[in-house]
Amino acid sequence: MPGSAVLQLAPLEALYDYGHGGEDFGTAVREGLSLGQKKLSAKFLYDARGSALFEEICTLPEYYPTRTEISLLEKHVTEIAELAGRGASVVEFGSGASVKVRLLLDTLAAPDWYVPVDISRQHLVASAKDLATQYPDLTVLPICADYTRAFDLPRSVRAPILGFFPGSTIGNFTHGEARAFLQQAASSLGAGAGLVLGADLMKAPDILRAAYNDAAGVTAAFNLNLLARINRELDGDFELSAFRHEGRLLEDEGRIEMHLVSQRAQVVRAAGKTFAFREGESIHTEYSHKYTIDQVQTLARSGGWEPVRSWVDDQSLFSIHFLAAR
Ligand SMILES: C[S@@+](CC[C@H](N)C(=O)[O-])C[C@H]1O[C@@H](n2cnc3c(N)ncnc32)[C@H](O)[C@@H]1O
Structure with missing residues (x-):
């Protein structure tokens, strides 16, 4: 893929490294610390x-998002798998330790590829290797990239494609940035793709x-x-x-x-x-x-996605959404 170094790292299919992690840190510090x-x-x-x-x-008692999102995924993963369809390739944005995706991979019918995308290279490679060892039938291809910038999916990643963006990482963006990210994700995952999005809710x-x-x-x-x-x-x-x-x-x-x-x-x-x-x-x-369900759905529509279903826990702490690319 243009712009990326491709490394062979068994048991991974490959590692595509765009080098985004290191290249702009110095510039960002010089510019960011000079602002008002x-x-x-x-x-x-x-x-x-x-x-x-x-x-x-993620393991702290005060940090409700992780455990709440995991229990929501556990509860609704069968419905999500049905919506995603057979033979899906999963592309996870900000995959971190690739923990939550295992719920999807365990339930999807014959998942084909898993493409974790993360900027934290060492953690990405270690998590992807772990997962590839535990899921030998899956083709695992990590991409080390800044997901706000252009990167290509390998050509052999076939539809149906299921994007996964958990952890309310979308909340790290301003609303404008979130819309731009969703638009870019819709175009890189392609028409007919699904996206499972985790979004934290406004609360006490x-x-x-x-x-x-x-x-x-x-x-x-x-x-x-x-x-x-x-x-x-x-x-x-x-x-x-x-x-x-x-x-x-x-x-x-x-x-x-x-x-x-x-x-x-x-x-x-x-x-x-x-x-x-x-x-x-x-x-x-x-x-x-932090969002309301309406705000997430409006944001999704503005970013080129149609909300298909949304799920919220009993205490209205967290939400997950299945979106379809228009
Ligand atoms: C809040 S953590 C969520 C981790 C995991 N998905 C979860 O739900 O627990 C955000 C993850 O996104 C990655 N990340 C943050 N900004 C990124 C960016 N611009 N491009 C790629 N990865 C990014 C971080 O390295 C981290 O793994």
């Missing part, structure tokens, strides 16, 4: 250490604040790892103890924002530049938008 509101994309939270910390977040503020400010401090470690990553990869001199994690709820905007707040006035060097911080000034590192 300092800002870095959430995709940079996921190096190998960040991915491992995210897996730990105390549940949301606790989920993003856990008592064990794992979310704080996940967020602060971004500064450690800058130190490791971009010759930075961030003092981690001089920053504090904050998961802020912006109720009117319908989202949580993660910030790293400077505890004092300081000057930091990274990626060949210096950056001044006032006491209390923050770097915005992640959006996590």
